Amino acid sequence: MARPAKILVFGATSAIAFGTAKLFARDGASLYLCARDEEDLKALSADLTVRGAKEVGYSVFNALDKGSIIRAVDDCLKKFPELDGLLIAYGTLPDQGLCETDIEEMRRAVEINFTSPAIILTYIAGHFEKKKQGVIAVISSVAGDRGRQSNYVYGAAKGALTTFLSGLRQRLGKSGVNVITVKPGFVDTPMTAGFKKGLLFVGPDVIAKGIYRAVKTGKSIAYVPWFWRIIMMIIRNIPEKIFIKIKL
Ligand SMILES: NC(=O)c1ccc[n+]([C@@H]2O[C@H](COP(=O)([O-])OP(=O)(O)OC[C@H]3O[C@@H](n4cnc5c(N)ncnc54)[C@H](OP(=O)(O)O)[C@@H]3O)[C@@H](O)[C@H]2O)c1
Numbered sequence: 001m002a003r004p005a006k007i008l009v010f011g012a013t014s015a016i017a018f019g020t021a022k023l024f025a026r027d028g029a030s031l032y033l034c035a036r037d038e039e040d041l042k043a044l045s046a047d048l049t050v051r052g053a054k055e056v057g058y059s060v061f062n063a064l065d066k067g068s069i070i071r072a073v074d075d076c077l078k079k080f081p082e083l084d085g086l087l088i089a090y091g092t093l094p095d096q097g098l099c100e101t102d103i104e105e106m107r108r109a110v111e112i113n114f115t116s117p118a119i120i121l122t123y124i125a126g127h128f129e130k131k132k133q134g135v136i137a138v139i140s141s142v143a144g145d146r147g148r149q150s151n152y153v154y155g156a157a158k159g160a161l162t163t164f165l166s167g168l169r170q171r172l173g174k175s176g177v178n179v180i181t182v183k184p185g186f187v188d189t190p191m192t193a194g195f196k197k198g199l200l201f202v203g204p205d206v207i208a209k210g211i212y213r214a215v216k217t218g219k220s221i222a223y224v225p226w227f228w229r230i231i232m233m234i235i236r237n238i239p240e241k242i243f244i245k246i247k248l
Pocket of ligand 1: 014017035064092112139185192204
C-alpha cells in the first residue's frame with residue numbers, strides 16, 4: 001500500500017499522535033496538525049519540519065466545538081486538496097465514578113471520545129470517497145471490546161467508535177480507502193499519568209510504530225501490542241453469568 005503523502009492529524013499533541021507524526025515526517029510526508037493550543041501547534045510544526053516533514057500546516061480545534069472541527073477540515077483541504085491520510089488520536093479518560101452520577105461529565109466523555117470523531121469522519125468521508133485512495137487511522141481502545149465496571153463510559157464511547165469504523169471501512173473499502181481501527185492496551189502517556197504502571201504498559205512509540213506498520217501493510221484492525229488481541233478474545237468470551245461476578 002502506498003504511504004500517505006499528506007496527512008491530517010487531529011489530536012496532534014497526544015503522545016501517540018506525536019510519535020506517529022515523527023515516523024511520517026521522517027518519510028517526508030506533509031502534515032496538517034490540529035489541537036487545542038496554538039503555541040503547542042507552533043512548536044510541534046517546527047519540530048516535525050526539522051524531522052523531515054515536507055510541509056506543515058495547523059489549525060486550532062476543540063472536540064467539544066463542532067464549528068472548530070469543520071473549520072479545521074476546511075482549512076486543511078484548502079492547503080492540501082490532495083489529502084490522502086487522516087489520523088484521529090485525541091481522547092480523554094473520564095473519571096468513571098463521576099460519570100456514574102454526573103450526567104454532564106458522562107455526556108462530555110461520550111462527545112469527546114465518540115461523537116466528535118464521528119463528526120470528523122462524517123464530514124471528511126466524501127473527500128476520500130471521491131479521491132478513491134488513502135488511509136484513515138483512528139485510535140479506539142481495547143476498552144471498547146467489552147463494557148467493564150471500572151470504565152464502561154469510556155469503553156462504551158470507544159465501542160461505538162469501533163462499530164462506526166467497521167461500517168465506514170465497508171463503505172470506503174469500495175473506493176479503495178483503508179480505514180484502520182487502532183486498539184491500544186495500556187500506554188504510558190499523560191492520559192494514564194495517575195496509574196500504577198504494570199507489566200502490560202508500553203510507551204507511546206510502540207503504538208506509533210504499530211500505527212505506521214498498519215498503514216504500510218494495509219491492516220484493518222490493529223491491536224497494539226499484538227497480545228491484546230488474545231487478552232480481549234478471552235475477556236469477550238467470558239460468559240456473562242461469570243463476568244458480572246468478577247472485578248475487572
Ligand atoms: N494511554 C492509554 O493507555 C490509551 C489506551 C487506549 C487508547 N488510548 C487512546 O489513545 C489516544 C491518544 O491518547 P494518549 O494516550 O496519547 O494520551 P495523551 O497524550 O494524554 O493525549 C490526549 C490528547 O487528547 C487531546 N484532547 C483532550 N480533550 C480534548 C478536546 N476537548 N479537544 C481536542 N483535543 C482534546 C489532548 O489535547 P491537549 O494537549 O490540548 O490536552 C491530547 O492531545 C486517545 O484516543 C486515547 O483514548 C490511550
